[in-house]
Amino acid sequence: MSPTVSQDGLPVPQRYGAIITIALGIMMAVLDGAIANVALPTIARELNASPAESIWIVNAYQIAIVISLLSLSFLGDMLGYRRVYQVGLALFIATSLFCALSPSLNMLTVARILQGFGGAALMSVNTALIRIIYPQRFLGRGMAINSLIVAVSSAAGPTVAAAILSIASWKWLFLINVPLGIVALWLALRFLPDNTQKAKQQKFDIPSAIMNALFFGLLISALSGFSQGQDHWLILAEVVALVLVGVVFVRRQLAMPVPLLPVDLLRIPIFSLSMCTSICSFCAQMLAMVSLPFFLQNVLGRDEVATGLLLTPWPLATMVLAPIAGRLIEKVHAGLLGGLGLAMFAAGLFLLALLPTQPTDIDIIWRMMLCGAGFGLFQSPNNHTIISSAPRHRSGGASGMLGTARLVGQSSGAALVALMFNLFNDSGTHASLVLAGSFATVAAFVSMSRMTQSSQTVKS
DSSP: OOOOOTBBBBBBHHHHHHHHHHHHHHHHHHHHHHHHHHHHHHHHHHOOHHHHHHHHHHHHHHHHHHHHHHHHHHHHHHHHOOOOOHHHHHHHHHHHHHHHOOHHHHHHHHHHHHHHHHHHHHHHHHHHHHHHHHHGGGHHHHHHHHHHHHHHHHHHHHHHHHHHHTSSOTHHHHHHHHHHHHHHHHHHHHHHOSEEEHHTTTTOOHHHHHHHHHHHHHHHHHHHHHHTTHHHHHHHHHHHHHHOOOOHHHHHTSSSOOOOOHHHHHHHHHHHHHHHHHHHHHHHHHHHHHHHHHHIIIOOOOOOOHHHHHHHHHHHHHHHHHHHHHHHHTTHHHHHHHHHHHHHHHHHHHHHTTOOOOOHHHHHHHHHHHHHHHHHHHHHHHHHHHHSOOOOOGGHHHHHHHHHHHHHHHHHHHHHHHHHHHHHHGHHHHHHHHHHHHHHHHHHHHHHGGGGSOSSSSOO
């Protein structure tokens, strides 16, 4: 039985159990998107695969999440967020074991696809669940915890992977999810609330789900192919197919009373503006996080351990600022908080681009802290606005869009790093940081523009 939940959230003991469940699940799902990168050479060698083939260990997981995220969030609105989350956890545990036991690259790729569907179920409804776990007046605090976990997990993936690989084989990158997942599933069965206000009038449209999968699959495939230098004609064909599918898909969604792609929510100005800032911020974050290791290792000559330590101040500063931002949202407009955070983020990125030729560790560390602090100050209020501006029965759609914005931003950022290195060679990191700062600056102005919009929840 799930705990009873009122319009004002869960009582305190159950609330803590529920939020720990969310934190564990989203940490595993986000970490597994980045954790395998570091181990690719080792996995490729042990499974007798080429480096190019081994990339699919990462791509399969990312593509599976992106193509299924909105469909699963739609099902959450229909069937209950609790049910989708619990099934996702069970699938994630089983497929993590499948990944660890895979004897070949093909088997591991299949396992990663299935694991991606489990991860998508967790990401699709996590913020919708937070909306019913926390009282409305404390929603910012719940969103801060979620933003903190996502931001730190995204940034700390390589560091965590390096730590595991230093004492165990690559299989433990996946096996570690089994005990953690079992604890999270036990907590989910005991503490997660059900949404009483299900959207029973919604009908799951299979053609929409197929077009959604094709659209986002083609988008990530084209971006990934571009970043890996695939044949230009193949990428062009994917872009043409993407545009054609996108036009048909959007037209179908506009004609539906409750669309799978929540175009109805995008008509809410503060929602669409917040989505833009989210995509830009994660694009900027990925531009920096992918390009900086090349600079630290190839230009400054730091080893892998030193590189990991120099990148760590970013997630640490985010850890400090995200909870503070979650409390400030109760008193300060999200547009202002987000604008200030993004301005700090942009300043940190531009200052990293202007590093001296032979910087000291302190030169790098304080700039990384400024980036992380700005990102933490922005992310919690922004996510709070995205979720709270949607009608309560469409919280799943808003949650799915939030996850989709993050993944699209990160994929775009990674592809743009490849473009910068192709165009500017040895100055690729500098160009990536300047571009990242530009994205953050644009996002800061967009965030400030939200101050003219109402931040109140839209009524269903």
